[in-house]
Amino acid sequence: MSVQIRTLEEHLHASPQADSELTTQEYLVNMGPQHPIAHGSLRVVLRLDGENVKFVIPVPGYVHRGVEKMCEHLTYRQIIPYTDRLDYLSAIMNNWAVAKTVEKALGIETNARIETIRTIMSELQRLQSHALWWGVTGMDLGAYTAFLYGFREREIIGEIFEETIGARLTMNYIQPGGLMYDIQPDFAAKVKKLIPYLHGCIAQYETLLSGNTIFQERLRNIGVMDGAEALALGCTGPILRASGVPLDLRATEAYGVYDQVNFNVVVGAVGDSWDRYYVRLHEMRESLRIIEQLIDNVPEGDYATLRYNEELILPEGLHYGQTETARGAFGVFIDSDGKRPHPRRLHFRSPSFNNMWVVTRIAAGWRIADFIAIQSSLDLVIPDIDR
Amino acid sequence: MGVALEKLPGIVERFPGGSVAVTQLDQAINLARSNSLWPLMFGTKCCAIEMLMATGAAHHDLARFGAEVARASVRQADLMVIAGAIVKKMAPRMRLLYEQMAEPRYVIATGSCAISGGPFMYNSYTIVRGADEIVPVDVYVPGCPPRPEAFFWGLMTLQKMIREGETIREPGIRRKPVMAALPEDVSMHDIRREICSALIEDNVVDVAKAADEKPWARKVREWIQKSSSR
Numbered sequence: 378m379s380v381q382i383r384t385l386e387e388h389l390h391a392s393p394q395a396d397s398e399l400t401t402q403e404y405l406v407n408m409g410p411q412h413p414i415a416h417g418s419l420r421v422v423l424r425l426d427g428e429n430v431k432f433v434i435p436v437p438g439y440v441h442r443g444v445e446k447m448c449e450h451l452t453y454r455q456i457i458p459y460t461d462r463l464d465y466l467s468a469i470m471n472n473w474a475v476a477k478t479v480e481k482a483l484g485i486e487t488n489a490r491i492e493t494i495r496t497i498m499s500e501l502q503r504l505q506s507h508a509l510w511w512g513v514t515g516m517d518l519g520a521y522t523a524f525l526y527g528f529r530e531r532e533i534i535g536e537i538f539e540e541t542i543g544a545r546l547t548m549n550y551i552q553p554g555g556l557m558y559d560i561q562p563d564f565a566a567k568v569k570k571l572i573p574y575l576h577g578c579i580a581q582y583e584t585l586l587s588g589n590t591i592f593q594e595r596l597r598n599i600g601v602m603d604g605a606e607a608l609a610l611g612c613t614g615p616i617l618r619a620s621g622v623p624l625d626l627r628a629t630e631a632y633g634v635y636d637q638v639n640f641n642v643v644v645g646a647v648g649d650s651w652d653r654y655y656v657r658l659h660e661m662r663e664s665l666r667i668i669e670q671l672i673d674n675v676p677e678g679d680y681a682t683l684r685y686n687e688e689l690i691l692p693e694g695l696h697y698g699q700t701e702t703a704r705g706a707f708g709v710f711i712d713s714d715g716k717r718p719h720p721r722r723l724h725f726r727s728p729s730f731n732n733m734w735v736v737t738r739i740a741a742g743w744r745i746a747d748f749i750a751i752q753s754s755l756d757l758v759i760p761d762i763d764r
Numbered sequence: 765m766g767v768a769l770e771k772l773p774g775i776v777e778r779f780p781g782g783s784v785a786v787t788q789l790d791q792a793i794n795l796a797r798s799n800s801l802w803p804l805m806f807g808t809k810c811c812a813i814e815m816l817m818a819t820g821a822a823h824h825d826l827a828r829f830g831a832e833v834a835r836a837s838v839r840q841a842d843l844m845v846i847a848g849a850i851v852k853k854m855a856p857r858m859r860l861l862y863e864q865m866a867e868p869r870y871v872i873a874t875g876s877c878a879i880s881g882g883p884f885m886y887n888s889y890t891i892v893r894g895a896d897e898i899v900p901v902d903v904y905v906p907g908c909p910p911r912p913e914a915f916f917w918g919l920m921t922l923q924k925m926i927r928e929g930e931t932i933r934e935p936g937i938r939r940k941p942v943m944a945a946l947p948e949d950v951s952m953h954d955i956r957r958e959i960c961s962a963l964i965e966d967n968v969v970d971v972a973k974a975a976d977e978k979p980w981a982r983k984v985r986e987w988i989q990k991s992s993s994r
């Protein structure tokens with residue numbers, strides 16, 4: 378008796394229904410606004426065929442508070458706390474964008490101490506933000522341990538912030554013409570102790586997650602986007618750099634004291650989810666390098682050049698300033714009438730908003746599980762999208 | 765008797781004269797409920813980082829209060845932590861989530877946004893000024909954002925309320941939420957220290973002393989004396 382071996386394909390062809398075509402039907406699925414992957418309340422409508430994603434439609438607006446409209450009633454100092462609440466993971470960089478715009482418009486000079494402290498604090502916050510993102514990405518892809526490790530570092534850096542700034546999340550630290558408070562006397566010593574520790578932590582991240590086969594399989598060559606497309610979509614930050622475009626405002630615009638320090642702009646080669654992951658890990662190392670170079674000699678000087686009750690009236694016209702936050706370029710666009718201490722109109726260019734639309738281009742054709750990895754690698758902060 | 769247990773805290777039967785029957789069984793059930801709250805993963809804004817993520821992680825460790833099983837599905841959760849601002853577009857969704865939650869369900873509103881609109885109270889055209897307008901809230905935790913310790917205080921307040929049967933709601937009657945602000949002379953450091961010392965007391969065992977209290981300790985001592993004198 379002989380056994381006939383057939384492949385699945387042959388089986389299908391041999392089956393009686395072979396000529397009656399099997400058809401599938403597309404359907405729509407709502408993800409969010411309450412969904413663990415949404416990291417807040419982003420609603421995504423997926424057009425699916427079985428498990429394959431055909432099309433993705435993000436529906437933002439579930440945390441729209443109208444911050445830009447509210448800012449028309451506020452003075453420039455009062456606007457700064459509201460920028461904390463947009464992208465709360467890079468609050469200090471957001472503060473800086475407003476302060477920078479106001480300083481440029483009014484021609485306010487700051488001293489070297491202020492700029493150095495601003496730079497150090499920004500880089501610390503970038504580390505904190507990336508550490509959180511690393512943990513949450515791990516959690517999204519099924520590695521809960523990563524979440525605990527990511528938060529371990531976040532708390533350690535947070536304690537340094539707390540000592541100087543007095544806040545854990547909503548910093549409100551950088552003001553037009555200076556800082557809110559001077560740094561604590563033992564700030565430098567503590568940060569210096571932190572640097573080798575964090576280097577060790579990043580090495581630990583690599584062994585914990587980067588080397589994991591499952592993790593690599595789920596990220597490598599998933600959601601590939603080339604540089605031209607990323608630029609066309611208006612992406613900034615690690616997402617753009619992962620696609621191979623070396624655009625980093627810290628290097629190209631060189632605000633603060635970024636022109637006095639050595640650091641590399643990390644770029645990816647392929648533009649897939651894995652590159653977006655790896656660019657962020659390397660950026661953490663670069664941030665540590667920047668802090669290393671600055672922490673030893675913070676110049677002496679005042680920590681504020683303006684009095685806090687000084688009325689700031691911007692000259693008539695349009696003013697724009699931007700900083701590189703952990704997610705990309707955060708821009709502040711102010712239209713002032715030159716008479717009142719409030720802006721006439723104000724617009725925030727938030728990085729997450731542009732980065733969000735990437736999913737419409739790169740998620741199609743992948744499975745739902747890959748869509749999770751893609752969205753996770755984009756590192757979206759929803760209140761930054763909705764404002 | 766008198767109380768429909770499976771409906772708690774929905775319906776309580778009243779006796780003539782206005783008193784409510786709370787039996788011993790209720791107390792046991794309430795104790796169990798208060799120590800196994802299952803929060804829903806529902807965060808809208810900055811508070812979510814502090815309330816749901818930082819407290820869930822190792823440093824603050826929500827598991828100490830028996831409430832670490834954060835659920836992604838509403839059907840499995842019984843504690844809703846409203847972390848962040850609720851805007852008009854989100855409000856009907858939040859109500860839907862609340863109605864889908866397993867009974868008995870509890871709500872903690874953390875942060876000034878969820879309490880009153882917070883920083884967005886004035887001049888905002890979308891914000892809901894207080895989550896209590898949408899769902900019945902049990903406990904408020906003030907702060908912007910509240911520290912994780914403050915959230916624990918709020919959670920402990922809720923647990924106490926559940927144990928004492930104070931979360932029972934009567935249909936049609938709106939109750940004011942309890943403000944779980946820290947008492948005036950208690951600081952965060954006090955709470956931290958107390959939690960720390962409680963943990964140490966619970967976990968550190970004096971082995972020698974514990975062994976001395978055992979019934980076989982006397983025999984062992986005699987045996988040691990005998991063998992050393994030999």
Ligand code: SF4
Pocket residue numbers: 462547809810811812847848849874875876877878882883907908909910
């Ligand atoms: S209370 Fe403050 S920290 Fe909390 S969600 Fe509102 S603005 Fe953010």
